[in-house]
Amino acid sequence: MPRxxxxxIEPDAAARVRDLHAMVREARTRLTDPTVESLEACRSxxxxxxxxxxxxxxxxPSREPWRDRDLAAALGALRTEIAAVQILLDGxxxxxxxxxxxxxxxxxxxxxxxxxAPSETxxxxxxxx
Amino acid sequence: xGGLFSALNSSAGAMDAFQxxxxxxxxxxxxxxxxxxxxxxxxxxxxxxxxxxxxxxGVTTGEMQSARDEFAEQNVRQQFSALxxxxxxxxxxxxxxxxxxxxSDSGIPGALNQLFQNFSSWSVxxxxxxxxxxxxxxxxxxxxxxxxxxxxxxxxxxxxxxxIQQTVTQINSxxxxxxxxxxxxxxxxxxxGLDAQIHATLEQLSEYADITATTxxxxxxxxxxxxxxxxxxxxxxxxxSVSFTxxxxxxxxxxxxxAPARLIDAQGNDVTAQVxxxxxxxxxxxxxxxxxxxxxxxxxxxxxxxMAQSVADRINQILTSGNISAGPPPVPGVPLFTYTAGNxxxxxxxxxxxxxxxxDQLAAIDPGPPSVSNGTALHLAALANPxxxxxxxxxxxxxxxxxxxxxxxxxxxQDASNQLNVQQQTxxxxxxxxxxxxxxxxxxxxxxxxxxxxxxxxxxxxxxVLDELTQATIDMLK
Numbered sequence: 001m002p003r004x005x006x007x008x009i010e011p012d013a014a015a016r017v018r019d020l021h022a023m024v025r026e027a028r029t030r031l032t033d034p035t036v037e038s039l040e041a042c043r044s045x046x047x048x049x050x051x052x053x054x055x056x057x058x059x060x061p062s063r064e065p066w067r068d069r070d071l072a073a074a075l076g077a078l079r080t081e082i083a084a085v086q087i088l089l090d091g092x093x094x095x096x097x098x099x100x101x102x103x104x105x106x107x108x109x110x111x112x113x114x115x116x117a118p119s120e121t122x123x124x125x126x127x128x129x
Numbered sequence: 130x131g132g133l134f135s136a137l138n139s140s141a142g143a144m145d146a147f148q149x150x151x152x153x154x155x156x157x158x159x160x161x162x163x164x165x166x167x168x169x170x171x172x173x174x175x176x177x178x179x180x181x182x183x184x185x186x187g188v189t190t191g192e193m194q195s196a197r198d199e200f201a202e203q204n205v206r207q208q209f210s211a212l213x214x215x216x217x218x219x220x221x222x223x224x225x226x227x228x229x230x231x232x233s234d235s236g237i238p239g240a241l242n243q244l245f246q247n248f249s250s251w252s253v254x255x256x257x258x259x260x261x262x263x264x265x266x267x268x269x270x271x272x273x274x275x276x277x278x279x280x281x282x283x284x285x286x287x288x289x290x291x292x293i294q295q296t297v298t299q300i301n302s303x304x305x306x307x308x309x310x311x312x313x314x315x316x317x318x319x320x321x322g323l324d325a326q327i328h329a330t331l332e333q334l335s336e337y338a339d340i341t342a343t344t345x346x347x348x349x350x351x352x353x354x355x356x357x358x359x360x361x362x363x364x365x366x367x368x369x370s371v372s373f374t375x376x377x378x379x380x381x382x383x384x385x386x387x388a389p390a391r392l393i394d395a396q397g398n399d400v401t402a403q404v405x406x407x408x409x410x411x412x413x414x415x416x417x418x419x420x421x422x423x424x425x426x427x428x429x430x431x432x433x434x435x436m437a438q439s440v441a442d443r444i445n446q447i448l449t450s451g452n453i454s455a456g457p458p459p460v461p462g463v464p465l466f467t468y469t470a471g472n473x474x475x476x477x478x479x480x481x482x483x484x485x486x487x488x489d490q491l492a493a494i495d496p497g498p499p500s501v502s503n504g505t506a507l508h509l510a511a512l513a514n515p516x517x518x519x520x521x522x523x524x525x526x527x528x529x530x531x532x533x534x535x536x537x538x539x540x541x542x543q544d545a546s547n548q549l550n551v552q553q554q555t556x557x558x559x560x561x562x563x564x565x566x567x568x569x570x571x572x573x574x575x576x577x578x579x580x581x582x583x584x585x586x587x588x589x590x591x592x593x594v595l596d597e598l599t600q601a602t603i604d605m606l607k
Contacts, residue, residue, distance in 0.1 A: 039584035046591035
């Protein structure tokens with residue numbers, strides 16, 4: 001029997017990947033305004049996605065290879081989305097790193113080897129009653 | 130009495146200070162949607178006081194501070210430039226994708242299919258006039274489809290050349306605006322409105338090309354193209370221009386091919402390589418790389434011309450090695466296709482069926498030995514599924530070669546479209562980051578960075594695990 005004609009053992013796997021994709025898309029949207037709070041929300045969405053794909057993987061047959069074009073397309077789209085999340089995450093990190101280098105140099109000048117001197121921050125404790 | 134006057138003075142001063150703060154807030158509200166405007170703030174400072182009344186205390190305003198930070202502004206401009214490149218690339222490739230259809234029912238692949246089918250029918254009845262005529266008709270279709278594709282590419286090239294010209298004019302015009310703004314700054318006219326105008330112009334300029342803008346101690350803005358070529362320094366403007374000529378240090382290697390577009394600075398230097406982002410970079414890439422890879426230019430023949438020439442030469446070669454009649458004396462075959470020799474980049478555009486060939490001049494006989502009455506016709510029909518390198522282009526059949534070219538354009542268009550989608554969000558991110566750092570103290574920033582670093586690490590780890598798991602699931606499907 002040709003491999004392409006096999007009936008997937010997990011018929012709604014593609015739909016599950018699409019749900020998971022929606023989660024990652026939501027994480028991507030949050031990264032357009034990368035505050036610490038939105039990063040926290042993003043992390044929790046990604047964690048949920050990791051758990052979901054782990055469960056999906058367990059439900060798939062592992063001994064013999066099989067094909068499901070719908071699932072393959074959904075997974076391909078998911079990987080594109082994950083790559084976009086990575087780009088936005090790295091973009092925010094690069095910005096903060098660059099900004100802090102600049103801010104440190106403005107506040108504390110440069111070290112002898114030409115790097116921005118670390119800025120001294122005042123330790124603070126916020127007590128909410 | 131002195132105490133009373135002191136108190137009144139102090140109150141009046143405070144009223145004045147608060148009024149200035151209110152004015153600033155009002156200005157911020159009024160300009161909330163003004164392009165390029167950054168909110169202004171005035172710090173309130175306590176005045177010294179003592180109990181003897183010699184220092185009355187009270188409040189005054191400090192220097193007005195712009196919340197704008199050049200670092201964040203430059204980041205937004207960089208993202209604008211990247212967006213400009215992708216918008217242009219995506220649009221141009223989408224147009225090309227329409228012209229290079231992968232479907233075998235139309236265009237070049239459709240016409241070639243029909244020609245091979247007619248070669249096959251002719252090989253069954255080599256002496257049949259209708260079968261011979263069908264071959265000539267379908268050969269004409271092949272020539273026309275190559276001409277149409279070449280024409281589309283020529284039009285795209287001409288349009289892109291004009292766009293480059295217009296973009297350069299636009300860049301010079303915006304640079305001129307900035308030069309006039311600098312003039313105003315030097316004359317002491319610096320204010321929030323002018324600052325907004327300058328930054329809006331810089332943002333507009335960054336969509337056209339990657340620029341670096343730095344504010345000088347005298348308040349003027351210095352603008353460099355690609356980080357090196359000056360566009361505006363103080364009150365001086367340096368125009369750029371475009372030249373469609375081959376450079377002296379890289380002479381043309383393909384006779385008759387079109388020259389590339391080159392960006393020339395005010396001193397006459399070629400600065401094309403310095404422009405890597407922005408609409409202009411996208412246009413230059415399409416004009417100098419993408420279109421020539423298909424239609425050719427001064428440095429390459431282009432895939433479309435290579436294919437047109439390979440098809441025409443091979444079919445002509447097979448026909449002229451055959452005989453129209455066995456004789457005696459045997460009458461040799463004549464070529465079916467013609468094209469203008471001497472310019473490898475014009476083959477597709479000038480490909481035509483020989484105006485002198487008649488149906489009965491198609492040579493079906495392979496002289497052998499042994500002589501086969503439909504030998505050449507069979508060989509021509511077999512070009513659809515070639516068995517030897519001579520019937521292929523770089524190891525591919527004609528249909529496969531065309532498919533690869535069309536698929537290449539399709540993939541590039543899809544990639545550009547995906548990247549454009551992400552870039553729009555990256556720009557939104559840069560704008561949000563710009564507002565996030567406005568008016569935040571360094572202490573707050575440092576604390577935020579520590580939190581950000583930890584949140585970034587957690588997210589990054591999660592993305593990496595998710596990507597690995599997705600890839601592993603994809604691998605299970607193979």
